[in-house]
Amino acid sequence: MAPEQIRGADYLHLIPPISHVELRADPEAFLSHRFQPRECHHISTSGRSGRPKLVYHDPQSLLMNVSWSERHEQVLGHFTHRRIGRRLLTMNVEASVASHVHAYYRRRLRLLRRLGPRREWINVSAPFEQQVELLNRFQPELIISYGTFMGDFFAQIHRRGLHVHRPELISLGGEGILPEHRRLIEEDFGIPIVMTYQSGESLKIGFECEERRYYHLHEDLCHVRVLDEDGREVPDGEVGRVHITNLVNRATVLINYDQGDLGRLLPVERCPCGRNLRRLELVEGRRWPMLHTFDGRALHFVDAIEPLQREGWIDRAQVVVERPDLWRILFISTEGDRVPDWREQARARVAAVAGPGIAIELEPVERLELTDTGKFTPVLVRCPGHPPYV
8 A cells, every 4th residue: 555545544444453462573664764763762661461562752753742741731730720830749660651751851851840840759669658758748739640559559548547648630641540449539538530541652642631531532643543353443432442543653653553442432522621622431441450568569560570571581471469478470481491590580580579578480371361351461469358459
C-alpha cells in the first residue's frame, strides 16, 4: 500500500493491526527511515504483558507534549486553587514512562523550572511510614501516581485509622484503580480523582474531564479505534480491543497498535463539561495488585522484575505470591540458563528488593500462569485475605 492511498482516518482499516509481540520482537522495523536510534529518546515499557518493548520518540514530539498537556491542566485547575507554585507530590517508580519523560524535560527545559510546581518525589516501594511522613510534611495540593498503588496506599491509611493531609486532587495514570478504592478515596476521604490514559507507545490518549466518568480522547494526537477479535471495527457502545495510531511521534510509527485494553466508544454527543472530544470507557484496563513486604513497603511489579530484566535475558516475567512469605518469579528466558550461576544471582537481587522474610523462587517456564478467569496479570496473588493481602 502506498502512502498516498491513505487519505484520512477512514482508510486505516486497510492497514492490519500491530500487536505488542511484533513491536517487541523488532522495534527498529517500526522506526522511520528519517531517524536514527541515537537521535531519539528511548522509552522501554512492559505494561501488563511483562514483556519489555522499546519505543523511539522524536525530540520534537516530546517537547510539544508539554503544550498538549494544557487540556489536562485545565481539569487540574478546576480542582486546585493555584497553578504557579502548586505543591505536587509524585509517587511512582524510577523505571516508569513518566519518570523517563520528566527526566528528559528537566534536562531540556531548565528555564521553565521556576514556573512549574514545587515538586517532591517518592518511590512507591519506599516504606509506608516514610510515604505518610512526606505527605504530611510537604502537604501537596496535587498527587500524581498509579491507580493500583494509590488505592492500596489509602486503604492502608484507612485500616490503620491514620490522620493524614488530604490533597485537593489526585491524578492517576498508567494503570486503573479498583472501584472500591476509588469510592474510598473520593467518598470517605473526600479527595476527587481524575484519570489519564496514556502509554509508552502514545503519551497522550485520553483524560477524564471535570465530570470524572469517561476519557475524552486527544483525537488530534492519537486516533483510537475499537476492534473485535477479527480486526473489524465495532459499533459505538460495543466492547472491543482498543487500538491506537500515534499521530505525532515521527520516530516509531505505530498504526492500529493493539493497546491490550478493552473499551467502548460512546456515541458522538457533547459532554456536560462542554467538550466535543470523543469519549472512551475502559471496560478492562491495566490493573494488578501491589506486592507487599514485611517491612511495610508496597512494591510495584516493575520494581520486582527489574533486577531480572536488566540482564536482557528475560523475555517475559510474572510474580506469583503463593504465600505472603513466598514469591515465585516465573520467567520465559531467551538464554539466561546458559550463563553459570545466573539464576542464583538474579534470585539474590530480587530477594534484596523484597527484603527479609520473603523467600524467592525463580522458575523458568514455557508459559506463564493465568487467573481463575483465564486472564494474564503480571502479579498473581494466591493468598488473598491473608495479611497484608487483605
